Amino acid sequence: MAELTYREAIARGIAQEMRRDGNVLFLGEDVAAAGGVFKGTTGLLDEFGPVRVRDTPISEQAILGAAMGAAMTGLRPIAEIMFSDFFAVCWDIVVNEIAKSRYMTNGQVSFPLVIRAGNGGGLRFGAQHSQSVENWAMAVPGLKVVVPSTPADVIGLMAAAVRDPDPVLFLEEKALYPTKGEVPDGEVVDTLGRARVLRSGAHATLVALGNMVPRATAAAEQLGAGGIDCTVIDVRSLVPLDTHTILAEVARTGRMFTVEENPRLCGWGAELVSIVVEESFFDLDGAPVRITTPHIPLPAADALEDLAIPSVERIVTTVEKAMNQ
Amino acid sequence: MDAACHIGGRRLALYDQQIRLRYFEKRAYDLFLENLVKGTSHLSLGQEAIAGAFGVAMRHDDYTFATYRGHAHTLARGVPMAPVLAELLGRENGLMAGKGGSMHLTSVEHGVMGSYAIIGAHLPIACGAAWSAQYRGSGQVAVAFFGDGTTNIGAFHEALNFAAIWRLPVVFVCENNLYMEYTRTSTVTAVPRPAADRASAYGLEPVLADGNDADEMYAVATAALDRARAGEGPTLIEALTYRHGGHSRADPAKYRPPAEVDEWLARDPIPMYRKRLVDAGVDAAALDAIEKTAMEDVDAATEEAKAGAAPGADLLFRDVWADGGSSWRN
Numbered sequence A: 001m002a003e004l005t006y007r008e009a010i011a012r013g014i015a016q017e018m019r020r021d022g023n024v025l026f027l028g029e030d031v032a033a034a035g036g037v038f039k040g041t042t043g044l045l046d047e048f049g050p051v052r053v054r055d056t057p058i059s060e061q062a063i064l065g066a067a068m069g070a071a072m073t074g075l076r077p078i079a080e081i082m083f084s085d086f087f088a089v090c091w092d093i094v095v096n097e098i099a100k101s102r103y104m105t106n107g108q109v110s111f112p113l114v115i116r117a118g119n120g121g122g123l124r125f126g127a128q129h130s131q132s133v134e135n136w137a138m139a140v141p142g143l144k145v146v147v148p149s150t151p152a153d154v155i156g157l158m159a160a161a162v163r164d165p166d167p168v169l170f171l172e173e174k175a176l177y178p179t180k181g182e183v184p185d186g187e188v189v190d191t192l193g194r195a196r197v198l199r200s201g202a203h204a205t206l207v208a209l210g211n212m213v214p215r216a217t218a219a220a221e222q223l224g225a226g227g228i229d230c231t232v233i234d235v236r237s238l239v240p241l242d243t244h245t246i247l248a249e250v251a252r253t254g255r256m257f258t259v260e261e262n263p264r265l266c267g268w269g270a271e272l273v274s275i276v277v278e279e280s281f282f283d284l285d286g287a288p289v290r291i292t293t294p295h296i297p298l299p300a301a302d303a304l305e306d307l308a309i310p311s312v313e314r315i316v317t318t319v320e321k322a323m324n325q
Numbered sequence B: 001m002d003a004a005c006h007i008g009g010r011r012l013a014l015y016d017q018q019i020r021l022r023y024f025e026k027r028a029y030d031l032f033l034e035n036l037v038k039g040t041s042h043l044s045l046g047q048e049a050i051a052g053a054f055g056v057a058m059r060h061d062d063y064t065f066a067t068y069r070g071h072a073h074t075l076a077r078g079v080p081m082a083p084v085l086a087e088l089l090g091r092e093n094g095l096m097a098g099k100g101g102s103m104h105l106t107s108v109e110h111g112v113m114g115s116y117a118i119i120g121a122h123l124p125i126a127c128g129a130a131w132s133a134q135y136r137g138s139g140q141v142a143v144a145f146f147g148d149g150t151t152n153i154g155a156f157h158e159a160l161n162f163a164a165i166w167r168l169p170v171v172f173v174c175e176n177n178l179y180m181e182y183t184r185t186s187t188v189t190a191v192p193r194p195a196a197d198r199a200s201a202y203g204l205e206p207v208l209a210d211g212n213d214a215d216e217m218y219a220v221a222t223a224a225l226d227r228a229r230a231g232e233g234p235t236l237i238e239a240l241t242y243r244h245g246g247h248s249r250a251d252p253a254k255y256r257p258p259a260e261v262d263e264w265l266a267r268d269p270i271p272m273y274r275k276r277l278v279d280a281g282v283d284a285a286a287l288d289a290i291e292k293t294a295m296e297d298v299d300a301a302t303e304e305a306k307a308g309a310a311p312g313a314d315l316l317f318r319d320v321w322a323d324g325g326s327s328w329r330n
């Protein structure tokens, strides 16, 4: 066991896969010589050299097009899009080309590639560098979407994503880069499509993703002290989605609260609520409740951004209010 | 096809390519009129010398990236006619079992890595295949075909710069048929030669070719492929040509001046090439035989395509993922 930051886990996860497989290449803006704008890829150029770790021009379509063309011809590229907001300038390659081509060609091509991107708010960067775009990605058939919340998950899910034969969007939570966690020694390999029950309670289930996971956990501690005993689930993977684990916990506790950083409309929690209501309605003791960022662009000022993104306090008061009704 | 075949053989191959593309697409057009081709379709009638010449010049394992106007580029790599026609008809025996349609023809076993219907998208993707070939040291070249209007979208410029800085083995082939869908490209473009005039911005030599001359296209294609294989990087070719019909099946192309159309019809690449071969002493009977075989193949492909069943419902949920399925949850 070693303690690593989420940021350090990125380079470790990529390096683990690049050592194992010479067909894994890595490209993006400022990723090689500079080690990444978030310093998440420091050391990769030194270890793997400039042929496998490549700086690109500011050309997001070219970055993802290159990854796609390489993946369909035998390689396993990892591409970085610096901020997930920038998907908006290369979304065509992601949704029209990468996501659909396997289906359209009747299975003639596969896209074993990973697209990493810094996602989410908390850094006071304003509306164009802070979005949580997981709900954009989840809406597209043909994309797998994972969002790790701990350093160990960064490494394990990165390994699973690189080894997966399908395209995976790997959203790294920018607010979590400095956070620390224990990481097992040796190779760490996880599985896509498995949620994790972090804490088991009797009264309610809080379902959270990414940066909302530590907040939901902290809220559960406070709620427990007040007599509301909560399960906390880290969804980890939106596609494939581990409905099994979530439905089981919701059925056991009778209540579900989603904690989502994405803006409200069509957030991942809305899909979960619909699944729970359709499939587990008679296990519910009350209406499912979504705790989300409001449907607004994110403001820059710390005071405003803190009001927008679900906080520990907002989670606690929302759950208390709903449970005491 | 074997680029090393002797000149006579090569010229017959170039004629054969063009004839097959022409006959196939004329048949495809007839089948729309019979309402058997559903959806849309974009023909390369008049532009066959370009796809045909590349088909002869490319190595069997090179990569083609085509557009929605990609029937010719697909067939030129040796993909049989019947599955292509069946794909246009939406049949189970189609090249992609009816899941892609006319605009997305793909045959990986023939190096046809896809036909892309979002303007410019395949140029960066071709760069990726070229990057892969470069990394693997395979000597393969990626060739991306696109139109004049495509030179004004961002992906074109991103791909050109990317290919140039990484010296990628990729050939960009702009088929300048003067029009986008219905607008003359020169009226919305800052330079007179939409591709050639942009080459210098990416450190490339401008290459302008007569896209209606199969010999010239073959020479230009071979030079670009050789350069790519030698590690000297990308080439951007602008091939001047003209489509005989409208942009797509629904378009009568009324926006083109009749004199212009007549002028280009007089420069139809196929009769011009036939005349050149006969003038050079090629036996007309050999050319007749090529035409006859091509027509027989089109007839047989038509029967085979029409005989195909509608795709079964099981195909609907197949091949979203590499495991063959479409499941997004457990």
Ligand SMILES: Cc1ncc(C[n+]2csc(CCOP(=O)(O)OP(=O)(O)O)c2C)c(N)n1
Residues within 6 Å of the ligand: B069, B117, B118, B119, B146, B147, B148, B149, B150, B151, B177, B179, B180, B181, B185, B247
């Ligand atoms: C991004 C995008 N914008 C617009 C279109 C619609 N569209 C399809 S073909 C076409 C014209 C393309 O012209 P050109 O590049 O000259 O190719 P040509 O059709 O002449 O072969 C347009 C505008 C599209 N498919 N994709």
Ligand SMILES: [Mg+2]
Residues within 6 Å of the ligand: B147, B148, B149, B175, B176, B177, B178, B179, B180
């Ligand atoms: Mg055009």
